[in-house]
Amino acid sequence: xxxxxxxxxxLGLELPxxxxxxxxxxxxxxQSGNVLFLSxxxxxxxxxxxxxxxxGKVGTEVSEAEAYKTARSVxxxxxxxxxxxxxxxxxxTRIIRLFGMINSAPGFERQFAVMDGASDLFYEVWGADMxxxxxxxxxxxxxxxxxxxxxxxxxxxxxxxRL
Numbered sequence: 776x777x778x779x780x781x782x783x784x785x786l787g788l789e790l791p792x793x794x795x796x797x798x799x800x801x802x803x804x805x806q807s808g809n810v811l812f813l814s815x816x817x818x819x820x821x822x823x824x825x826x827x828x829x830x831g832k833v834g835t836e837v838s839e840a841e842a843y844k845t846a847r848s849v850x851x852x853x854x855x856x857x858x859x860x861x862x863x864x865x866x867x868t869r870i871i872r873l874f875g876m877i878n879s880a881p882g883f884e885r886q887f888a889v890m891d892g893a894s895d896l897f898y899e900v901w902g903a904d905m906x907x908x909x910x911x912x913x914x915x916x917x918x919x920x921x922x923x924x925x926x927x928x929x930x931x932x933x934x935x936x937r938l
Contacts, residue, residue, distance in 0.1 A: 777863050777864055777865040778865050779864035779865050779867065779900060779901065780858070780864055782899075782900045783851075783854065783864075783900055786899065786900070788824070788825075788851060789824065790824075790851060790854055790855040790858055791823070791824045791851060791852055791855050792855070793855050793856055793858075793859045794820065794821050796814075797820075801814060802814065803816075803856045803859075803860070804856060804857075804860050806860075806932070809931055809932050809933070809934060810871065810929055810930070810931055810932070811857070811860065811861075811867075811929070811930045811931075811932055812927075812928075812929055813853060813856060813857075813927050813928050813929070813930065814927055815876075815925045815926065815927045816849050816852050816853050816856065816925065816926055816927070817849065817918060817919065817920070817922035817924060817925035817926075818830070818845050818848065818849055818922045818923045818924050818925075819918060819919055819920030819921060819922025819923075819925075820920060820922075823845070823848045823849070823852070824848050824851045824852070825844060825847065825848045825851070827841070827844045827845040827847075827848045827923075828841050828842075828844075828845055828923060829845070829922065829923060830920065830921035830922060830923060831878070831921060831923055832878050832879060832880040832883075832921075833877055833878060833879050833880060833883050833886075833889060833923060834879060834880035834881075834882060834883030835880040835883075836880075837878075837923050839885055839888055839889060841923075842877065842889040842892070842923050842924065843888065843889055843891060843892035844892060845889075845892065845923045845924050846875065846889050846890055846891070846892030846893040846923075846924045846926065847892035847893060847895070847896050848892075849892075849893060849924050849925070849926050850892070850893035850896040850897060850926070851896070853893075853926065853928070854900070857930060861932060866932050866933050867901070867905075867930050867931070867932060868905060868931050868932065868933050869901075869905050869908075869930070869931035870897045870901055870905065870906050870907075870908040870928070870930060871908060871909065871928070871929040871930060871931055872908055872909040872910065872911075872928055872929045873890070873893055873894060873897070873908055873909075873910045873911075873926055873927075873928040874910070874911045874913075874926065874927050874928060875889070875890040875893060875910070875911065875912045875913070875924060875925070875926045876913055876914075876915045876918060876924070876925045876926070877889045877890070877912065877913070877914055877915060877923070877924055878915055878917065878918045878921065878922060878923050878924070879914030879915060879916070883914060884914070886912040886913060886914045887912045889912065889924065890910060890912035890924075890926075892924075893924075893926055894908070894910055908928075
């Protein structure tokens, strides 16, 4: 199992299934050296863990608290992709950066609080040294499939070759 997967389970969470990308011209992630670049993972494409709201604008259709839970759910989907790619989440030695896009209603200015849903989970799972990361959180007028949240990021891997 591994230390990181054990921490996820200790929080009462499970990794969801990984869904294939809809188009062969892109991938869920690409590795360059020891850095894994993750494509955008959103709440708009598939059923999400934690029973969260998957579509709508934060500030009108979706509350900040609901969107926080959605960002946390997207983080679990990202972790599932990391697990599928690396074969073991313990290979992730640092969360480098997250970039979050929040489907925001006009006047909603607390995108940072929504993105804390993802940031908090990475911090809880990987700890203060490896889980604290650089981050951007921006409001977006529209996201594909009316997704509440879309997140991409960069992750440092240990020196082992890809499985």
